[in-house]
Amino acid sequence: MTETETRNHHAGKQQNGGAMAAETSTVEDVFDDTYAEKEGPKPPRILVWRNILMMTLLHVASLYGLVLLPSASAPTLAWTVVCYLFSALGVTAGAHRLWSHRSYKASFPLRVFLALANSMAFQNDIYEWARDHRVHHKYSETDADPHNAKRGFFFAHIGWLLVRKHPDVIEKGRKLELTDLKADKVVMFQRRHYKLSVLILCFVVPMLVPWYFWGESLLVAYFVPGLLRYTVMLNATWLVNSAAHIWGNRPYDKTINPRENAMVALSAIGEGFHNYHHTFPFDYATSEFGCKLNLTTAFIDLMCFMGLAKDRKRVLKETIAARVQRTGDGSYKSG
Ligand code: ST9
Numbered sequence: 079m080t081e082t083e084t085r086n087h088h089a090g091k092q093q094n095g096g097a098m099a100a101e102t103s104t105v106e107d108v109f110d111d112t113y114a115e116k117e118g119p120k121p122p123r124i125l126v127w128r129n130i131l132m133m134t135l136l137h138v139a140s141l142y143g144l145v146l147l148p149s150a151s152a153p154t155l156a157w158t159v160v161c162y163l164f165s166a167l168g169v170t171a172g173a174h175r176l177w178s179h180r181s182y183k184a185s186f187p188l189r190v191f192l193a194l195a196n197s198m199a200f201q202n203d204i205y206e207w208a209r210d211h212r213v214h215h216k217y218s219e220t221d222a223d224p225h226n227a228k229r230g231f232f233f234a235h236i237g238w239l240l241v242r243k244h245p246d247v248i249e250k251g252r253k254l255e256l257t258d259l260k261a262d263k264v265v266m267f268q269r270r271h272y273k274l275s276v277l278i279l280c281f282v283v284p285m286l287v288p289w290y291f292w293g294e295s296l297l298v299a300y301f302v303p304g305l306l307r308y309t310v311m312l313n314a315t316w317l318v319n320s321a322a323h324i325w326g327n328r329p330y331d332k333t334i335n336p337r338e339n340a341m342v343a344l345s346a347i348g349e350g351f352h353n354y355h356h357t358f359p360f361d362y363a364t365s366e367f368g369c370k371l372n373l374t375t376a377f378i379d380l381m382c383f384m385g386l387a388k389d390r391k392r393v394l395k396e397t398i399a400a401r402v403q404r405t406g407d408g409s410y411k412s413g
């Protein structure tokens with residue numbers, strides 16, 4: 079980003095995010111243009127060998143899962159898709175749109191459902207996920223962003239989980255207002271019992287269901303709906319941080335890195351409209367176009383229809399149009 083672009087970036091955020099967020103956002107997810115990266119050399123990169131080893135093993139085991147895929151029965155394949163979608167919703171509708179951004183309200187039973195789904199996703203507990211995600215929005219593409227995409231595709235994708243965090247992530251994260259998360263009994267219960275819930279929901283349940291109900295071999299049941307599903311879902315999530323911060327159009331704000339990326343939206347069940355999302359982080363649909371390529375929005379709508387959720391926040395059409403005119407890159411298409 080050039081200096082002029084950086085200034086525009088900040089100006090764009092101040093004019094839009096600042097004013098609008100004061101009215102519509104109840105959490106600290108709006109870009110903070112007062113933060114400046116520290117001068118001088120960057121802190122050394124400290125590798126975390128345990129994570130490097132575990133992630134390598136997981137990906138190698140998932141390749142074996144791919145080899146076993148042709149020998150999985152049809153119900154096992156269907157179950158793999160169910161586990162993928164269930165765990166993905168725990169991240170998209172749960173940790174992301176509900177707990178990080180408070181873009182809608184969810185009843186107690188729905189929060190329990192989403193917390194269980196979130197444990198199946200094994201992406202850190204909801205509290206930690208939401209805290210990291212709020213720093214990601216507030217200090218996007220700076221040293222205080224946990225997966226700062228300026229450090230390249232690999233770092234934004236998986237590298238950030240393999241090294242110690244930049245001290246600014248922790249320093250800024252500690253100053254965030256997180257009382258809403260601390261006050262949510264479901265979030266704190268999941269945090270207290272996180273390891274056990276992951277063991278049961280991410281590994282044991284996906285494996286035992288096909289074995290018990292339709293006689294799938296334990297080998298296939300462990301490697302396909304278990305490990306392969308988990309790895310694909312992780313990579314689909316990480317693509318939002320890597321690909322959707324690098325490739326795609328910027329119809330809403332050309333001064334920020336996040337992009338509209340349809341492929342990412344598809345695999346991440348609606349989370350690839352990332353230029354829109356970083357421009358209007360409090361919108362429950364994370365996209366201007368509702369349910370289009372956006373299963374998560376359809377799910378939240380269904381929950382509202384069933385009386386389990388309410389108060390979906392949305393951005394006015396006129397506000398979007400004005401923003402497109404002011405800061406868009408000219409690629410905007412309606413619908
Ligand atoms: C995973 C997460 O994959 C993926 C998140 C992706 C986010 C995507 C967002 C995109 C939008 C949404 C799209 C959804 C799409 C979904 C599609 C689904 C198909 N603030 O952490 P430590 C404190 S996880 C304040 O050890 P190190 C911390 O509390 C995968 N404080 O830092 C602690 O304090 P204390 C599985 C913070 O040592 C201290 O600092 N999990 C913050 O640098 C040290 O914390 C893994 O692989 C903060 N932000 O280690 C594990 N951060 O001591 C990965 C930290 O007082 N994690 N603190 O308790 C780790 O092993 C480590 O965190 C580390 C850093 C090695 C990465």
Ligand code: ZN
Pocket residue numbers: 214318319323336352356
């Ligand atoms: Zn982002």
Ligand code: ZN
Pocket residue numbers: 174178179211215355359
């Ligand atoms: Zn977000």
